[in-house]
Amino acid sequence: MNISRRGPDRRGTLLLAAAFFFAGAVFSAGGAPAGPEPPPAAQPAPPASGDLQVPAPPFSEGIYPCSQCHNKDLPVNRTRRKLEAAHDDIALQHGPPENRWCLDCHHADRRDFLHLANGEQIDFRHSYQLCGQCHGDKFRDWRAGVHGKRTGQWNGKKEYLLCVHCHNPHSPRFKPIEPLPPPQPPQRTNDWKGLIP
Ligand code: HEC
Ligand code: HEC
Numbered sequence: 001m002n003i004s005r006r007g008p009d010r011r012g013t014l015l016l017a018a019a020f021f022f023a024g025a026v027f028s029a030g031g032a033p034a035g036p037e038p039p040p041a042a043q044p045a046p047p048a049s050g051d052l053q054v055p056a057p058p059f060s061e062g063i064y065p066c067s068q069c070h071n072k073d074l075p076v077n078r079t080r081r082k083l084e085a086a087h088d089d090i091a092l093q094h095g096p097p098e099n100r101w102c103l104d105c106h107h108a109d110r111r112d113f114l115h116l117a118n119g120e121q122i123d124f125r126h127s128y129q130l131c132g133q134c135h136g137d138k139f140r141d142w143r144a145g146v147h148g149k150r151t152g153q154w155n156g157k158k159e160y161l162l163c164v165h166c167h168n169p170h171s172p173r174f175k176p177i178e179p180l181p182p183p184q185p186p187q188r189t190n191d192w193k194g195l196i197p
């Protein structure tokens with residue numbers, strides 16, 4: 001929504017700036033004091049990923065802060081490898097396996113944080129920004145309250161469930177659910193016959 005609005009806005013600002021520029025030129029040519037300062041450029045729309053109300057990230061008990069183990073005694077190991085000393089329960093199944101690794105998302109040196117593709121550090125309450133970098137369509141739907149779960153007031157405060165409340169970030173595809181057999185219908189019996197004298 002913001003994107004489609006931004007185009008015409010900016011063009012409008014440019015036209016306005018050009019008008020002031022020409023007005024200024026005319027005034028100074030006539031010896032009059034230079035025209036007023038051009039208006040400040042329009043503020044860019046706030047990023048769609050601004051600060052949102054979210055519940056606490058769904059960490060397993062005792063795992064956070066990560067820095068209780070990832071401190072100076074456990075130097076970062078950037079080698080892609082099978083983890084054995086910890087996290088051996090994490091099987092990455094998220095996009096092409098040959099070029100996905102833990103440190104694509106987790107901050108190498110500050111393990112209590114994630115990072116975006118440009119290296120910017122984000123905390124775990126903002127993990128949706130990370131997801132949104134590759135799943136822009138789902139992210140926009142989520143922001144609009146169409147995907148995921150948003151609660152609160154239509155014209156007031158809203159709370160969003162994080163993507164990771166529903167999707168495992170390491171293996172996000174939902175597993176198929178084994179169908180259960182249908183319920184047994186009650187059997188017809190003739191027991192009632194003996195009850196009537
Ligand atoms: C696509 C990005 C991504 C990749 C790749 C990734 N993680 Fe994560 N990981 C996350 C996010 C986001 C969370 C936060 C989940 C939450 O908020 O509870 C997380 C959570 C964790 C946790 C806490 C889990 C828990 O039980 O609470 C550990 C440990 C972890 N990651 C380790 C790893 C390791 C080790 C790898 C590589 C084998 C890895 N991650 C790869 C995004 C990623
Ligand atoms: C109980 C200690 C402990 C906690 C808590 C812990 N880790 Fe680790 N982590 C380890 C150990 C040990 C390794 C090295 C495993 C190996 O080399 O087999 C490791 C390795 C990793 C790696 C692989 C890259 C590297 O530097 O070796 C990632 C990514 C990672 N941990 C992320 C996390 C995140 C994110 C959290 C918090 C949500 C977390 N860890 C919490 C002990 C821990």
Ligand code: HEC
Pocket residue numbers: 094095096104127130131132133134135163164167168169172173174
């Ligand atoms: C670096 C890019 C990248 C990031 C960051 C990323 N993903 Fe993905 N994701 C992918 C790719 C690639 C696939 C595989 C698409 C496919 O198989 O069609 C995928 C698949 C998925 C799927 C499964 C779609 C299906 O086919 O069923 C879900 C759900 C998902 N990601 C959620 C997330 C969430 C939640 C996060 C944030 C924690 C996240 N992704 C972060 C690239 C990314």
Ligand code: HEC
Pocket residue numbers: 128131132135138139142147148149161162163164165166167174
């Ligand atoms: C309230 C739970 C919930 C939240 C929160 C949520 N999702 Fe989903 N997501 C789902 C469900 C349910 C599906 C449908 C799964 C299916 O059809 O297999 C889905 C599907 C997806 C898919 C696969 C769509 C496809 O076309 O196959 C992606 C990618 C995805 N979600 C990304 C995200 C991202 C990114 C976020 C956060 C910005 C997010 N989701 C937040 C529940 C959620």
